[in-house]
Amino acid sequence: MSILKNAIISALGADAVFDGNNYPASMDFCVVPRGKFVDAAKAMKKIHALLVAEWASDESQLGRGFGVFACYRWGAEYLIVKIELPYDDPIFASITNKFMPAYRFERQMKSLMGVVPVGHPDLRPWIKFEDWPEDAWPLRKSFDASKPMPRVKGEYKFVRAEGEGVYEIPVGPVHAGIIEPGHFRFQAVGEDILNLEERLGYVHKGIEKRFEALSWQEGSRLAGRVSGDTTVAHSLAYCMALESMTGCRVPERAQWLRALFLERERIANHLGDLGAICNDAAFAFMLYQMSRLKEIMLRTNHKLFGHRFMMDRIIPGGVSVDIGPDGRELILSELKKLLKEFNRLVVIYDENSSLEDRVRETGILIPDKARELCAVGIVARASGLNLDCRMQNPFPPYDRIGVNVPVLISGDVHARAWVRVEEVRESIRIIREIINALPSGPISAEAGIPSPDSSGFSAVEGWRGEIVYWLQAGPNSEINRGMVRDPSSVNWLGLEQAVLGNIVPDFPLCNKSFNQSYSGHDL
């Protein structure tokens, strides 16, 4: 039954120990010897599993050294492989050669936790800038996060390309538009992009470390601010990880309301993105039309739930706001109007040949590459990967309502836009079903506190894609580690690949079609 578990057992036999205080109990969790980390990765690669995340935890307060974790996914199954490193010898074998996304995960682990992936092809720091002290590892327990860090001299070496006619374009961190900061370095010949190197980390706020200073309740507020545009999905993922650890049974009505919020967040962001993508192809008309529709949704949110983005409306144990009969009527009439106008706009998008010229066959991420990069969410679905947590790991009401997941294979800007179009329509259908069959009952339950040295995992399909949280309780049931993996942590790699061979002026368009989060990545 359990494909991942079987693969690990057949590769490692008794070396893999399946136990631990890890939740949800339905998910497999195993500890393997340090030297078998790569073997486990090989076994996972062999059955075509995807790498979801890789991270480290300082377990010194739990009487151990460092834990290094790799989470794999195959269909609906998730499995975590853990190795333990002694505190005075924090090295392990890199799995970057097996799984591409480990490239950034491992750089980040080395930079922020000081655990060294041996055999990694590129150990330049990531998120940790060149002016940080070399031995500043904020995620270690010995690090005092309340003190400012001194600046030291250092240099970040960008990848260079040389040759006749090759030139470099540095962009950012402060960009021309109203967007988050990040640095992009292009090497180009004429207008063609030879190479793009991203340099992120500018909005590193120390979120993962911050979790360790907060209570479990406050944690959901912080999670709601990891990426402000995805506040619902992030706080939901946090709450679900916590609830799995405490065994909290979230009332059915609360679960349905959570899905309602999640789908409303999805529609609002997709509308904004569709407008912005067209705007970057110089079709400003669509931006104004779509942002008007988005504004209608935000106003309804404000009226019904007291916040335009529904921040802090999902809390541990349930939700903090209910909906009455008037609210249900309002949503149904809003959606009716919205869908009619939306469909009209989509026809315009579809029939506009100059727009088509820009969005088709631009910024292609081929399906093989998307799989290799373990892409998630919209980006994955536009490149042939049929992945959606709502379909594969449904919580009520998705198990009852079902989700039709659009999958395209062209992997271009158009495909990423069109996946959004289909998802807006599907989300409208889901919301209607939720409104029509919303169960009665309470909207929250006591969340409880996890037991010491336990951990909880969750995966939620936000509008960008799969969001993963892994929380670990310390010896006094406090937060020992809060690991966040935004979809952007893997999908940013896809952008670097998708722009190759495109012309520099198409970069904004490609970038907008990905629309990855800087804050969710930098943490």
Place this chain on the structure above:
Amino acid sequence: MKILNQILRTGIVTEALPPEVEEEIKSVGAKLEEAIRRRFSRSLTIRQVDAGSCNGCELEIHAINNPIYNCERFGIHFTASPRFADMLLVTGPVTRNMEIALRRTYDSTPTPKLVVAVGDCGCNGGIFGETYASLGGIDKVIPVDVYISGCPPTPIALLHGILKTVEEK
């Protein structure tokens, strides 16, 4: 031709302002327009700087550009370069990794260099506090004229805050 017709038809819908906020937008907007006319010869140019925000405030700053709030009709527009800016609209908290970029942006801005700190995090660091990675509010790094609180502040609160800055400073 068919597309043009459709653009024309839907285009008309855009211009309608929702009645319940029209009054509010108009009253804030009229005052703002008057102040901008007086002080900045009809146009206020803003450079937005994300110094570490979660992107929540940016969504609302985008919203004041949408056809419903349409800040351009009051003479407010956003520029790509700080060198053309009358005002910096800065969201926070200021991260350690953005501190230098923020200082440079401030130095590149011509006087009067109005600075508006946006959002709870821009005002005081918010939930991120002051840590190794987050320096706290904008005023820890550059002088701030006006603070707009909220998580994130609504578009109306943003327009109010911009008005206050132009009127008072």
